[in-house]
Amino acid sequence: MDPWAALIYAFLFGLLHGILPDEHTWPITFSYAIGGASGKEGMKAGLYFSGAFTIQRAVVSELAYLALAPFLRSPGINGIVYIVVGLVMSIAGTIVLRKNRYLHFHLFGHHHEEPERMETSSQLLRKQHQPQNAVAAAPPVRWTLIHGFIAGFGFGGFSLYINTVAAPAMKSAWLGFLPGMLFGIGTMIMLVIIGALFGASLRWGHRLSESEIRQIGARTGGRTLFFGGLIFLLFGAATIYGLTQHLPVDTGYVLVGIFMFTVAVPAFIFSLREVMKARKAAAT
Numbered sequence: 001m002d003p004w005a006a007l008i009y010a011f012l013f014g015l016l017h018g019i020l021p022d023e024h025t026w027p028i029t030f031s032y033a034i035g036g037a038s039g040k041e042g043m044k045a046g047l048y049f050s051g052a053f054t055i056q057r058a059v060v061s062e063l064a065y066l067a068l069a070p071f072l073r074s075p076g077i078n079g080i081v082y083i084v085v086g087l088v089m090s091i092a093g094t095i096v097l098r099k100n101r102y103l104h105f106h107l108f109g110h111h112h113e114e115p116e117r118m119e120t121s122s123q124l125l126r127k128q129h130q131p132q133n134a135v136a137a138a139p140p141v142r143w144t145l146i147h148g149f150i151a152g153f154g155f156g157g158f159s160l161y162i163n164t165v166a167a168p169a170m171k172s173a174w175l176g177f178l179p180g181m182l183f184g185i186g187t188m189i190m191l192v193i194i195g196a197l198f199g200a201s202l203r204w205g206h207r208l209s210e211s212e213i214r215q216i217g218a219r220t221g222g223r224t225l226f227f228g229g230l231i232f233l234l235f236g237a238a239t240i241y242g243l244t245q246h247l248p249v250d251t252g253y254v255l256v257g258i259f260m261f262t263v264a265v266p267a268f269i270f271s272l273r274e275v276m277k278a279r280k281a282a283a284t
Contacts, residue, residue: 003175006166010179013158014186018050018194022252024081024151025049027228027259028089028144029191033198034268035096035138035221037213042199046191049144049151054184056152057162061180064163065170078251079239081153086232088147093226096139096218138218139225158183212279216271223267228259 018025029049033042166179202213235255238244244251 001165001169003169003171006169007178007182010162010166011182011186013161014183014188015190016186017158017183018187018190021256021260024085024252025053025187025191026194026256027224027232027264028085028147028151029195030198030260030264031089031093031221031224031228032139032141032144033195034202034224034264035217036141036199037138037202037217039196039200041138041141042195042197043192044195045141045144045199046193046195047188048141049148049195050184050188050191052145052148053152054181054188056149057180057184058177059180060152060159061162061167061178061183062173062176064167064180065173065176077153079236081150082232082236082239082255084150084236085147086229086234086236088150088229089225089232090229092139092143092147093222093224093229096222097226138214139221152184208275212275215275216268219271219274220264220268223271224259224264227263227267231255231259231263 029046032045032049036042036045162179162183166183167176170176170178199217202208202217208216232255235244235251239251244254247254
């Protein structure tokens, strides 16, 4: 293939990759963009994620030029990537949720209280704490750098083109990274736009205060990361054991569909109702 044509296609496929509901981009971008609860934070989420993704794709493209593509396209690689991404997502979600709500035991009461008001050991309770008027702990967008680099190791149709057609078409090993880099830049442009839309979506259709928007965003982001990560873990194990190879549609679309409709949407609705319920309780 002509090198210039290969690079143009790589960039165009990157644009398409960013706008399609891809399992390596949308679930993570959604979680962090919605957690930021603003178009600006959503843009940053898309930018950081795809920036690390672009670097990784450039590295893999160079490796593909150097004839390592057969190893990188091994059947189990996606399963391994799903498991690693799922672990990182769930850990990130756990950290976010624990910042605003965490469970622990009081063995001998609150020591900062008056003695006569302290709980005794016989009143041991498993308590749920949430500081009043605490600032919502949204997922830090800088974490997307880690997700983006890991997610870049997943492979689909676009990646096969980059590593088996575009990279080998380069005339020199010094240029082998270019297809992956342009593919990542195309993905970056679209994810910045999509992230901004995700982040700004909380401000549409509801008369919410700035604090309520942050709370909904942070809780939705934490929950989608945690439960979405569990789904990635399950899909990773299923892929490694060959349980997904007979699906009638692409595995990635199945995964992102399950994520959006069983995790993302319910998490948003639950978080919205939670905040609205707290508003009604405060007004009475």
